[in-house]
Amino acid sequence: xxxxxxxxxxxxxxxxxxxxxxxxxxxxxxxxxxxxxxxxxxxxxxxxxxxxxxxxxxxxxxxxxxxxxxxxxxxxxxxxxxxxxxxxxxxxxxxxxxxxxxxxxxxxxxxxxxxxxxxxxxxxxxxxxxxxxxxxxxxxxxxxxxxxxxxxxxxxxxxxxxxxxxxxxxxxxxxxxxxxxxxxxxxxxxxxxxxxxxxxxxxxxxxxxxxxxxxxxxxxxxxxxxxxxxxxxxxxxxxxxxxxxxxxxxxxxxxxxxxxxxxxxxxxxxxxxxxxxxxxxxxxxxxxxxxxxxxxxxxxxxxxxxxxxxxxxxxxxxxxxxxxxxxxxxxxxxxxxxxxxxxxxxxxxxxxxxxxxxxxxxxxxxxxxxxxxxxxxxxxxxxxxxxxxxxxxxxxxxxxxxxxxxxxx
Amino acid sequence: xxxxxxxxxxxxxxxxxxxxxxxxxxxxxxxxxxxxxxxxxxxxxxxxxxxxxxxxxxxxxxxxxxxxxxxxxxxxxxxxxxxxxxxxxxxxxxxxxxxxxxxxxxxxxxxxxxxxxxxxxxxxxxxxxxxxxxxxxxxxxxxxxxxxxxxxxxxxxxxxxxxxxxxxxxxxxxxxxxxxxxxxxxxxxxxxxxxxxxxxxxxxxxxxxxxxxxxxxxxxxxxxxxxxxxxxxxxxxxxxxxxxxxxxxxxxxxxxxxxxxxxxxxxxxxxxxxxxxxxxxxxxxxxxxxxxxxxxxxxxxxxxxxxxxxxxxxxxxxxxxxxxxxxxxxxxxxxxxxxxxxxxxxxxxxxxxxxxxxxxxxxxxxxxxxxxxxxxxxxxxxxxxxxxxxxxxxxxxxxxxxxxxxxxx
Numbered sequence: 001x002x003x004x005x006x007x008x009x010x011x012x013x014x015x016x017x018x019x020x021x022x023x024x025x026x027x028x029x030x031x032x033x034x035x036x037x038x039x040x041x042x043x044x045x046x047x048x049x050x051x052x053x054x055x056x057x058x059x060x061x062x063x064x065x066x067x068x069x070x071x072x073x074x075x076x077x078x079x080x081x082x083x084x085x086x087x088x089x090x091x092x093x094x095x096x097x098x099x100x101x102x103x104x105x106x107x108x109x110x111x112x113x114x115x116x117x118x119x120x121x122x123x124x125x126x127x128x129x130x131x132x133x134x135x136x137x138x139x140x141x142x143x144x145x146x147x148x149x150x151x152x153x154x155x156x157x158x159x160x161x162x163x164x165x166x167x168x169x170x171x172x173x174x175x176x177x178x179x180x181x182x183x184x185x186x187x188x189x190x191x192x193x194x195x196x197x198x199x200x201x202x203x204x205x206x207x208x209x210x211x212x213x214x215x216x217x218x219x220x221x222x223x224x225x226x227x228x229x230x231x232x233x234x235x236x237x238x239x240x241x242x243x244x245x246x247x248x249x250x251x252x253x254x255x256x257x258x259x260x261x262x263x264x265x266x267x268x269x270x271x272x273x274x275x276x277x278x279x280x281x282x283x284x285x286x287x288x289x290x291x292x293x294x295x296x297x298x299x300x301x302x303x304x305x306x307x308x309x310x311x312x313x314x315x316x317x318x319x320x321x322x323x324x325x326x327x328x329x330x331x332x333x334x335x336x337x338x339x340x341x342x343x344x345x346x347x348x349x350x351x352x353x354x355x356x357x358x359x360x361x362x363x364x365x366x367x368x369x370x371x372x373x374x375x376x377x378x379x380x381x382x383x384x385x386x387x388x389x390x391x392x393x394x395x396x397x398x399x400x401x402x403x404x405x406x407x408x409x
Numbered sequence: 410x411x412x413x414x415x416x417x418x419x420x421x422x423x424x425x426x427x428x429x430x431x432x433x434x435x436x437x438x439x440x441x442x443x444x445x446x447x448x449x450x451x452x453x454x455x456x457x458x459x460x461x462x463x464x465x466x467x468x469x470x471x472x473x474x475x476x477x478x479x480x481x482x483x484x485x486x487x488x489x490x491x492x493x494x495x496x497x498x499x500x501x502x503x504x505x506x507x508x509x510x511x512x513x514x515x516x517x518x519x520x521x522x523x524x525x526x527x528x529x530x531x532x533x534x535x536x537x538x539x540x541x542x543x544x545x546x547x548x549x550x551x552x553x554x555x556x557x558x559x560x561x562x563x564x565x566x567x568x569x570x571x572x573x574x575x576x577x578x579x580x581x582x583x584x585x586x587x588x589x590x591x592x593x594x595x596x597x598x599x600x601x602x603x604x605x606x607x608x609x610x611x612x613x614x615x616x617x618x619x620x621x622x623x624x625x626x627x628x629x630x631x632x633x634x635x636x637x638x639x640x641x642x643x644x645x646x647x648x649x650x651x652x653x654x655x656x657x658x659x660x661x662x663x664x665x666x667x668x669x670x671x672x673x674x675x676x677x678x679x680x681x682x683x684x685x686x687x688x689x690x691x692x693x694x695x696x697x698x699x700x701x702x703x704x705x706x707x708x709x710x711x712x713x714x715x716x717x718x719x720x721x722x723x724x725x726x727x728x729x730x731x732x733x734x735x736x737x738x739x740x741x742x743x744x745x746x747x748x749x750x751x752x753x754x755x756x757x758x759x760x761x762x763x764x765x766x767x768x769x770x771x772x773x774x775x776x777x778x779x780x781x782x783x784x785x786x787x788x789x790x791x792x793x794x795x796x797x798x799x800x801x802x803x804x805x806x807x808x809x810x811x812x813x814x815x816x817x818x
Contacts, residue, residue: 087680087682087684087685089633089680129684130684131682131683131684134683136684192638193635193637193638194635194638194639194640195638195639195640195643211637215683215684217683223789223792224498224791224792225788225790225791225792226602226603226764226765226790226791227672227695227697228620228670228695228764228766229601229602229603229604229763229764229765229788229790230604230670230764230788231603231604231670232663232669232671234604237659239672239674239676240655240656240659240673242652242676243651243652243653243673243676244652244655246648246649246651246652246653247652247656250641250646250649253641254641260641261637261639261640261641263646263648263684264648264649264652265648265678265680265681265682265683265684265685265686265687266678266682266683267648267651267677267678268676268677268681269675269676271496271498271674272674272675272676272677273674273675274539274540274543274624274674274675274695274731275538275539275540275545275624275672275674275765275791276496276498276674276792277674278674279792284683286637286683286684288636322683354638355637355638355639356635356637356684357637379634379638379639380632381634381635381638382633382634382635382636382682382684382685383632383633383685383688
């Protein structure tokens with residue numbers, strides 16, 4: 001414990017406020033989809049802050065931005081990282097908290113004129129949300145070599161714009177080679193985005209790992225026909241099939257129980273008219289589980305259900321994997337270190353898995369990695385109402401500071 | 410029977426072809442939503458044809474266009490009418506067949522220099538499809554006084570444009586007072602839009618009435634939240650509720666059996682993202698039955714189901730009636746006349762109810778009304794593949810001609 005080094009949530013919250021002004025939407029949230037004009041402006045601001053804090057800024061080929069504060073000795077840095085892109089109706093804490101907490105820690109070290117033994121780096125990674133370009137956690141995946149650079153650059157959005165083109169357009173197609181840096185350790189401070197800490201009355205979540213994620217898009221092709229004149233038995237209704245898959249996803253999660261969650265967040269029908277049976281439907285199914293076996297079980301059940309349903313209704317169903325990540329376990333030593341430090345700091349804490357994907361999981365196979373959660377009010381995230389109290393942010397900053405000081409020793 | 414008066418499907422099909430060029434879409438279909446630029450162009454063409462055939466053209470306050478051929482005596486005309494607007498992915502026969510068959514009949518009478526005892530009118534009615542503005546059959550409803558003119562003019566589309574404004578913009582806000590003309594009789598020739606005639610191998614459908622129609626829009630408000638971190642039991646998922654209503658509609662139609670059909674043609678989610686639980690959903694439920702009692706039973710079951718579901722899921726569901734028409738029975742004398750005439754003409758026929766709503770149903774309470782169906786290939790309608798063979802159109806024209814000649818005597 002180095003009690004003389006106390007980061008300030010005041011200053012951090014001012015930065016969060018400033019960043020939230022970029023792409024701000026009604027209700028206090030943000031819309032900063034990856035590689036849009038809003039993302040560019042946010043990147044410019046955070047990069048400027050990095051420079052002002054004396055960090056050596058580098059931009060890699062997938063647009064990840066890393067600001068490094070040199071240590072006493074050469075060698076890979078302890079890295080703190082997260083993201084500053086958002087979903088279309090995002091909150092102001094998701095991702096940005098981790099990045100700006102890193103900058104706050106740097107500023108605290110600067111003010112104390114404290115040089116760490118090992119270098120410290122603060123990073124934000126491209127397209128963590130995966131809303132505009134799939135898969136999510138794209139930048140960190142490329143950074144750690146689990147996703148190929150060219151494949152990522154070639155990914156296109158719904159309007160046929162590629163990641164590579166958009167990186168160039170916003171000026172963040174950097175020169176630094178990817179898949180070359182293995183940090184000494186990786187840490188991410190993040191809002192929980194779920195209700196568990198708040199419900200338990202704990203301030204700090206010691207994240208043990210990340211749920212496995214399986215995203216599949218289904219495109220259903222039936223036959224459009226008149227809603228009044230087509231007997232029920234002669235229908236090939238893409239809209240009905242989309243709905244039946246959606247209710248089955250809920251049913252499956254309820255039946256499997258445990259950590260299993262299932263969500264159909266996207267549903268689009270064509271022609272989408274009140275009196276016409278839909279001939280096309282597009283839906284996405286998001287399945288998550290902390291156990292790979294059970295995740296595969298959920299996937300298999302959905303596949304079987306959909307095949308049977310398609311035959312009965314006489315429709316074609318094409319599927320496409322949008323993202324697939326196995327469950328991740330964080331380094332037990334880092335998990336223990338975070339827990340011990342949290343207890344020394346005197347904050348109520350508990351271990352829990354992350355239900356959401358995070359950049360940290362891309363580092364977990366390659367270097368000691370851990371995550372710190374702070375509570376989300378009402379468990380609400382990916383929503384303009386996302387909120388974490390200043391006292392909880394202070395607690396998270398404290399734990400992050402103390403853990404980083406130990407890892408950089 | 411007046412065998413010397415034979416209308417020509419050749420000429421009629423040429424007119425159908427010319428009209429289908431306006432708002433044409435891939436696959437041979439049309440997109441002519443009511444009161445759009447395409448509708449204007451189609452109106453201009455049909456109105457020009459009416460004038461060229463010597464009809465006295467009048468346009469009323471809701472934009473219905475009526476072309477009248479005088480008879481020997483004064484008094485109300487026998488009216489043939491239908492519509493020329495379409496759904497977004499419509500076929501070329503739906504509605505236009507009835508209007509252009511009327512013109513073909515007029516041209517046949519002109520060529521034969523045959524003056525009917527009573528006047529004959531050919532009409533097309535505004536916004537029959539109800540896609541852009543609800544309710545459907547708006548023009549004929551206002552024409553026959555079952556829908557108020559001002560209410561209809563004030564109806565707005567999704568972009569907040571009103572029927573009144575759009576009628577003015579396209580030049581079809583006419584002067585003729587509505588709700589003033591009760592025809593001597595009303596006839597509508599239409600494609601079946603269903604598979605029944607084709608399956609039975611009959612050429613002419615004697616329409617006994619029209620199914621009752623109940624259209625309801627539901628707007629579901631839940632809570633948007635992270636798809637990974639929100640336990641299943643804590644969700645308020647508008648997308649799931651929309652899907653459950655959709656599958657219940659199918660279930661209900663299957664259970665009620667008989668003529669009952671149920672369709673959810675519209676489903677829209679917000680924010681419509683793969684990893685965000687939807688906080689808003691909009692769907693439409695289209696229920697139809699030939700019996701008013703059973704239609705009310707279906708409506709009541711949906712209402713009860715939705716109320717219960719909303720409570721369990723913790724969402725708000727607001728409902729709005731988009732259209733509600735009781736089942737209609739056509740005049741037994743007109744139905745008998747059509748059947749007798751069809752038999753005299755030598756065409757295989759059968760009685761059947763209409764599953765779709767039609768302008769004719771607005772006239773049924775006020776004057777002797779009937780409809781003639783010709784087959785739809787594969788039962789397909791509201792689809793670019795909609796098709797009726799020339800021989801079947803000839804049969805329909807024959808029956809229409811002979812019935813009109815008897816009604817105008």
